[in-house]
Amino acid sequence: MMLFNLPIHIKKITPPVKYDERILLMGSCFTEHIGDFLKSHKFNVLQNPNGIVFEPQMLCSSILDYIDQKKYSEHDLVYENERWHSWDHHSVFSHPSKEMVLQRIQESIKQAHDFLKNADWLIITFGTSFHYLFKTQNRIVANCHKVPANSFTKQLGTIEETVTAIDTMLYRLFHFNPKIKIIFTVSPVRHVRDGVVENNRSKARLLEAVHHVVDKFDKLYYFPSYELIIDVLRDHRFYDIDLVHPNYAATSFVLEKFCENCMDKQTRNILEKMKEIVIAKNHQPFHFASEQHQKFRKKYLSECVQLQTQYPFLNLQEEINFFQAG
Numbered sequence: 001m002m003l004f005n006l007p008i009h010i011k012k013i014t015p016p017v018k019y020d021e022r023i024l025l026m027g028s029c030f031t032e033h034i035g036d037f038l039k040s041h042k043f044n045v046l047q048n049p050n051g052i053v054f055e056p057q058m059l060c061s062s063i064l065d066y067i068d069q070k071k072y073s074e075h076d077l078v079y080e081n082e083r084w085h086s087w088d089h090h091s092v093f094s095h096p097s098k099e100m101v102l103q104r105i106q107e108s109i110k111q112a113h114d115f116l117k118n119a120d121w122l123i124i125t126f127g128t129s130f131h132y133l134f135k136t137q138n139r140i141v142a143n144c145h146k147v148p149a150n151s152f153t154k155q156l157g158t159i160e161e162t163v164t165a166i167d168t169m170l171y172r173l174f175h176f177n178p179k180i181k182i183i184f185t186v187s188p189v190r191h192v193r194d195g196v197v198e199n200n201r202s203k204a205r206l207l208e209a210v211h212h213v214v215d216k217f218d219k220l221y222y223f224p225s226y227e228l229i230i231d232v233l234r235d236h237r238f239y240d241i242d243l244v245h246p247n248y249a250a251t252s253f254v255l256e257k258f259c260e261n262c263m264d265k266q267t268r269n270i271l272e273k274m275k276e277i278v279i280a281k282n283h284q285p286f287h288f289a290s291e292q293h294q295k296f297r298k299k300y301l302s303e304c305v306q307l308q309t310q311y312p313f314l315n316l317q318e319e320i321n322f323f324q325a326g
Contacts, residue, residue: 021120028127049112051090054127
């Protein structure tokens with residue numbers, strides 16, 4: 001028998017992820033693929049309270065900020081290109097008004113603190129070992145905010161630095177929320193602007209650091225997003241036109257494997273029903289007022305009501321309102 005891709009054994013997560021659990025997702029843009037999928041199918045999720053963060057030291061520092069409910073002030077911001085920015089946050093927090101930036105940050109930290117305190121799962125996706133040191137303040141930044149490149153020193157973080165950051169974060173986190181479990185993964189997005197060789201060195205350091213802590217502690221797991229695309233799919237047709245970001249087919253494949261190996265049977269069964277409802281909600285009818293379409297809407301209205309009654313932790317009110325509107 002001919003093999004057209006490389007088999008991979010994925011160790012099932014025990015205990016598995018369940019539908020009624022709270023899931024915080026943090027990390028690179030690949031985290032958004034997982035988080036958006038879970039959110040659209042009615043999992044209880046919060047993703048990237050600081051916005052997208054690629055680098056592990058900054059990501060771990062963000063978690064400590066949530067635990068401590070760090071209070072930001074004007075001194076934590078920088079003004080550039082007629083907008084105020086935070087070195088710890090993605091540019092989605094940036095704004096011409098520093099008061100607005102600070103308000104957005106504090107609201108996000110409060111939300112993250114409350115969610116993390118009772119979260120069942122934290123999913124972390126590291127993107128790169130490279131970090132940028134802001135020379136004036138001698139500190140690592142999460143985002144350069146288009147500040148001139150000569151203001152930073154680019155450095156390749158060591159395995160030891162990453163392990164130390166994770167260890168420090170874990171010590172605080174398990175005291176803050178003893179029940180939380182963590183799934184680590186490494187983003188398959190290629191950071192080719194660093195260089196192909198440099199990108200591979202960066203990913204190798206992330207993989208080594210993550211496996212070091214996963215092998216050392218309980219309640220820590222590794223899911224091979226990186227390997228599924230780099231070694232199993234292993235073809236440029238699974239990337240977007242930039243040859244950097246995995247395309248829809250690739251991310252769908254990873255999500256299938258995630259559900260198969262990280263969720264229990266009941267959760268997967270509910271998910272299959274939710275997929276049907278999501279597809280139905282996005283359906284564009286040829287003739288909205290037709291009897292056929294009204295039967296279609298009544299059918300899925302009934303299914304939503306039945307599903308929410310059977311599983312009270314699901315919030316399907318938006319879908320119920322949608323199908324009732326017909």
